[in-house]
Amino acid sequence: MSKKKRKHYFREKLPTRPCPITIAGIEDIDYKDVELLKMFITDNGKIIPRRISGLSARSQKKVTRAIKQARNAALLSFSAGYIVQDEIQE
Amino acid sequence: MKKRNTYEIVMVVDANLTDEESQAVLGKHKEIISNAGGEIKFESPWGRRRLGYEINKMKHGIYYLLWAEGDGDTIEEMERQFGYDDKVIKFFVVIVDDLGKAHSDFELLKAEPKKTANLVSDKMGA
Numbered sequence: 515m516s517k518k519k520r521k522h523y524f525r526e527k528l529p530t531r532p533c534p535i536t537i538a539g540i541e542d543i544d545y546k547d548v549e550l551l552k553m554f555i556t557d558n559g560k561i562i563p564r565r566i567s568g569l570s571a572r573s574q575k576k577v578t579r580a581i582k583q584a585r586n587a588a589l590l591s592f593s594a595g596y597i598v599q600d601e602i603q604e
Numbered sequence: 605m606k607k608r609n610t611y612e613i614v615m616v617v618d619a620n621l622t623d624e625e626s627q628a629v630l631g632k633h634k635e636i637i638s639n640a641g642g643e644i645k646f647e648s649p650w651g652r653r654r655l656g657y658e659i660n661k662m663k664h665g666i667y668y669l670l671w672a673e674g675d676g677d678t679i680e681e682m683e684r685q686f687g688y689d690d691k692v693i694k695f696f697v698v699i700v701d702d703l704g705k706a707h708s709d710f711e712l713l714k715a716e717p718k719k720t721a722n723l724v725s726d727k728m729g730a
Binding site: 532534535537538539540544545546547548549550552553568583584585586587588589590591592593594597598599600 | 614616653654655656657659665694696698709710713717718720721723724725726727728
């Protein structure tokens with residue numbers, strides 16, 4: 515059997531979108547800013563990849579670092595999504 | 605002489621304690637830091653929060669943030685003492701460049717927790 519000729523699929527080029535964090539003018543991403551970080555994690559607590567989140571490489575690195583720090587400080591979960599804070603404060 | 609660094613210390617105290625008790629725990633550890641050659645510049649409470657995951661079967665914790673200057677030995681001693689104390693359920697230390705800026709940034713974040721998130725979600729569109 516001859517080698518199957520591989521078909522070339524051309525992925526349709528999607529319109530490029532600017533990185534939302536860069537155009538919002540945020541320079542430093544703080545690990546305590548859980549409201550921002552929850553936008554970049556799934557319901558299972560995973561970090562959303564760059565091809566889906568649409569962040570620039572620089573922003574994605576900062577977000578990843580912040581999420582990992584937040585997990586260590588028990589601000590975010592390793593295995594569940596964002597933890598909703600109780601409404602009634604003590 | 606060891607290199608002195610500026611640290612941000614997150615300290616999570618057992619939420620079953622009363623206000624006075626948790627303040628006492630905070631005071632005790634502040635004293636440990638100053639005795640170990642550290643210097644606390646700012647401190648800020650973050651209140652009772654739900655934890656990202658259970659720690660020792662506790663779902664809540666009282667967060668305190670400290671911004672301190674010190675060297676590696678200070679942090680080593682502090683972490684050792686945190687380990688001995690059952691009332692401190694979690695701690696987390698990072699090096700920051702500017703203590704004053706870190707403190708004021710945190711106060712802003714505490715006042716408006718959703719500010720940056722709203723800025724970004726506006727730009728994300730859908």
